[in-house]
Amino acid sequence: MGSSPKPTKLPCCITSVLEDITPIDLAPKDALFIQDGMALLHILTNMPPTFGEICLQILDQMVAKKHFLFSTDSYHPQSIKAQERERRGKSEKIIVDGPSTRKPGDFKQFLANDDNKKQLCQLLFRVWSDQRAASRLEKTDMAVLIVEGRAHKLTSSNGKVEAHKIHTIYSNQEETDTRVVLYLHHAAAIGYKDAVVRTPDTGVFVILLYHAHEIKLNVYLDTGSGKHRRLINVTEFAESLGKNYCAALLGYYVWSGEDCTSAFKGKGKVGPLKKLQTNPKFQEAFARLGDEWSIHHEVDESLEQFACVMYGHSRELSVNTVRGKMLCKMVGEDEKLTAKSKVDLARLPPCRAALQPHNKRVNHRVALYKRAHIAIVEKPKPYDEGQGWMRNAKDLLEPIWPSKPILPASLIDLLVAIDPKDKETEDEEDMEVDEVDFDAMFESDEEL
Template sequence: MLLIKSQNLDEPLNLDELMRYSLFPVPPSLGTADGFFNKTNKAAMLHCLMEDAPEDVPYPKDAFFIQDGNALFHALMNLPPTFEGICLQSLDHMVAKKHFVFSTDSYHDDSVKAQERLHHGVSQRYIIGGPATRKLSDFKLFLTNDENKTQLCKLLLEVWSSKASASRLEKCGTAVVVVEGKAYQLESSGGNVTTCEILQLESTQEETDTRVVLYLLYTAQLGHKVAVVRTPDTDIFFIPLHHAQSVPLTIYVDIGTRKHRRIINVSKLAECKGADCCTILCLYVFTGEDVTSTFRGKGKVGPLKKLQSNPKYHAARVLTRTRKYDHISPVLSKLHWLPIKHRINFKILLITYKALNGLAPQYYSPSRLLRSQNSGQLIIPRISKLTAGGRSFSYLAPKLWNNLPNIVREADTLCQFKARLKTHLFDIAFT
């Protein structure tokens, strides 16, 4: 009804333009102007956590192995010419582990993650006609399309269940492959492979990240004492860190790539840091500590103030074991984290830059936010600061924008703008 009435305005909304954008599938406090998830710098957190940890941790023997299958696809080198060969090469990586779960992601068309992947760009759909189909020259480009990855995962299950895989699977104890959210146990006998669905591992979660605890509990149920989770992504690291003390296993995470790859005893780390630390870190990773407000003065102001005033809930303080009455600024500076107020300003200015450069919906760029022809500044509308107008985006955005140095405002690319903006806000916060 509001959209229909808006067409009677002097400048009616362009419905075609409006409907091109997501109607905030995630809360504004967690997402960007386009409705995609904000990212937190988990690599910096991991680095800080591991400062006092031993560098050389021996790789555990006889451990149950949990593999992020999609990550393995991206890591494969010297690929064979056919898709069957790629599937068998993936199996060769796994049989050396003896007991394993090979988990692939599933893809739902209407999910937030699907929209995020679409936002990053996708390749064309390629039809895999069968095991003998030849791979594309750019295999990683092939993997940017969800339908392509779904076809590959289904073919992988088909190839691993065929006679071509029987001799390899004979070397395994427990071999489980997860495709489209369903788990199958593979057993080889007499040159044939049998598959049996494991109902307790079925899940509607899209990514291996959020299913890893399910696999860890299954590992403990089988009687194993040690499990290794292999992934290059820091997301998965923080999930078992939170659950480590409730799962009857010694959990390791094999994380990173190439020279940055390392093995971490997550169970020992969780015991050392304590339950509160692990819980808050996991919460921070998936929300960000300023989730109560996207724009300053809007949203749940009360919870934001409590977060700022109570040291118990400072992720940085818990992460570094800083005492309650020690000043938090040096800790934030060391982690290269912006204080909450500046992080909120960062979001406002980032959306402003996108709006001015055609990277955000037009409703973020009304006529009162047009550039000044001479200085590149924005017109600040007149409002009463005693009303909610002073907390609106239309007022805050130009006010913050006009206070930026020219070198920040005149950035040529989004990445360049984000880097310069964070440096600028960092200098204001800590100098």
Template structure:
């Protein structure tokens, strides 16, 4: 496109205000999905502040991502009853020093932005088991877990098995909460009861775990331990820690050791303003559902935010509302210009594209920032994901359709599927 523009003496600046290919390569991968980044780099940077707990309080609440738990199990050759028994043993071992343990499962909605990511990972490619029974023996556990319906039915089956008297006896004095779809149940030695206060339409376990942390805090628990290695959980917990009256900890694992991060202490060290900006920054610089910028990592973006109070204030507004104001888009556009050239005073993304192209011969399109049209769509997606995270303490947040928020519906073999809406304008002038 650029060569054509030069040969025909077109206005190169005008040409570069459009995307230079079928997709905005600064944001899109060659297969048309979102460009990925190393999410954990943000976590490593944040955790450089001294925050490792020297000891853990007794009588805590332990919150476990249910699907992360079952993904780690080896179910090959075992019956579903065996798997339920082994899973409960794992839960009780994980929560050995806790009086309350919550198992929170994801909910699988096809009309959601998470569904797109799951499909890209191979979800719904597994063989569906129509009815899970205790005596059914699993041949391929990983294949079984590739079906969203299987995972939904497994959560229901685990509740049924754990609710039996012989399983409840194993709880001792512990209280077990477990979710299935939009409901939550409390299991004790005495019986099983539905918990209306924890019914929720939230889809992600990452956010719903914080809803459970809030419930534990309200019901008198002084400390809550989140068991997760996901950067999303770290970011969300830091952003919401000041809304909880309990001490919050995060249990993380590496190949060599287990660490307990004192989230409450870390949040105080980082500062309230930075913590409130993190969900916006994390979604904007790349997560499971939103693209990263090619060649631009999270650590450099974090440093840029920390140096500029205006940027910190702007990212606190990402996700605060479902709609994005022109003022916020202008601020994000300026931030993106700084990401690509920290010494430049250019604040318009199209002008930055032109300046970078002229500054270095042989620049590839993916090395340039996205044009304004594509960046505006990216901002909508980042704002939408940020808004979901920021509403983690609401049981039933009102979440609008992702259509018109950076996604669209396309016809795939007669079935309308959610797809990324990359741009509005044409490929060139």
């Protein structure tokens, strides 16, 4: 990473960064408080019986901040996030007729359906714009509600509420995670000196670190809960890390596994990040992720080499070569891989045919994050060539699976055909041995 100043203390992993920073006791006076709305909805307690009262309960929490911006996510069909939510499963749709509709018994299950969340967000705007909210909003100096990417400044006078559209921060970005950077730039433009972002999401932290150098105000992160709640000066910490390292950290965070990209099974983030910290070449590669919508060939090669380093083979350039060496060591010299072999194939690195689409998906996600300051982002579809996803028969997004053999030819000699008679004998004796799971040679998109 060349000229960037080396920080005095680098984080061991993304989440442990927060443990290494001295928290601040109080937010600066008159700071704009930016609330990740969906995160708050998921931790609500002691909720009243109707949706209208729940909306007012949330407003009461926001009014206490005096200057607030409450942002909810958008829900785009056939998006990457929609694909991820579909994979996790969804709950039954419930019709929210209005403020008097009673809350279901399982509120978290209610939030597991995109249509339910859309209805609740729309109801928030309806209730906060109603006369019942007027006396509450009179206590605020700045109240902004964002629903489906559209921002409204809410003002109250003479018992009435008026909603004024803020066109400059209308965004087609789907998540608050990315839109929050746009909101921070807006806050600086209208005169705020400080802003506090309230969210439990680690992804928001690394996005803020990347953008903090260009945001013309002091950014604080409010995270955790109870005795673990802390306020972090993101601007100060980003300056100590340096701009280039923050860019590398963002790329590494997504590459090593986040909401919509796979993780490397059994590797975590701590050990590999320590290796990254000592190698400027790999820092440069991770920092370049997302600069363009298509991953550069040199970056792709460097990430493959880093995967080799991560699996303990720093002199190798090919993950397929590393897979071969590791499998030979697992099986043993002059041995064959059979159904009786007690070998955990998931410990192998992904094959190149799996790693390359993963790198493309990572590049797409990082590209979105690096453009978080842009209101309307012109971007390729996830299923466009070079982005790492495809549409299946049901017209849903799914990761591109390897089209080439997942087992290189050099490993074929390790395999031995299983005699059907042997298999029958095993079944009869009910032998308690682990069968070789060749599907584990390529894991699902949850873990590479």
